Amino acid sequence: MEQIFNKIVLKNNCISIWKINSPLDHLVTHPDIQQEELNAMNLLKNKQRKIEFIACRIALKKLFHKDIKLQHYKSGKPFIKDVDHLSISHSKNYIALAFGPENIGIDIEEPQQKMLRIISRILSEEEQLKFQKHLNPELACKLWSSKEAVLKFVGDKKIDFKKDIYIEDIDSGKIKYLKNNLFVQFEYVEEMLITIASKLG
Secondary structure, three states: OEEEEEEEEOOOEEEEEEEOOOOHHHHOOOOOOOHHHHHHHOOOOOHHHHHHHHHHHHHHHHHHOOOOOOEEOOOOOEEOOOOOEEEEEEEOOEEEEEEEOOOOEEEEEOOOOOHHHHHHHOOOHHHHHHHHHHOOHHHHHHHHHHHHHHHHHHOOOOOOHHHHEEEEEOOOOEEEEOOEEEEEEEEEEOOEEEEEEEEOO
16 A cells, blocks of 8 residues: 555645555555454455455554544544544545545545446536536546535535535536535546545635
């Protein structure tokens, strides 16, 4: 595992991107992984999910240089005692972490042609009319990832992507969640798009 990107955003929040380049049988022997974590991992059936579970905990322990207990609220939003806010996203062999004093949501995705076929699942009719003329895999990925990042920001899995989140302007990053004004910004790391959602202003 290696950290391939690190950046401070919103003054004091850290964005950290990690690449998983080790197989599961190597990750589980990492000296920082506790037996309790291995027991929890073994309850998972999907191999990729197991890799993400262990790799995420290794990354956090490396970042904070100590044993970190990753926990989740009932909503599913992750937290650790060492920071006020934490957001996590996985895709392929990458892990995206965002943490610090400000609440932010993070998502990591790879722009792909298939997103053109599924983007209508998360866009309102108004959004589809607004973006369909210039739709391409990169724009579709930004739209999808923006709503995912807002979901991570809010921490409520019951969000209706079509009704509750409205993308006003993808270029300026202006988004509305219900009556709240939010902002998204983008970074590219290797072939992956990183999207960060936060309060506007």
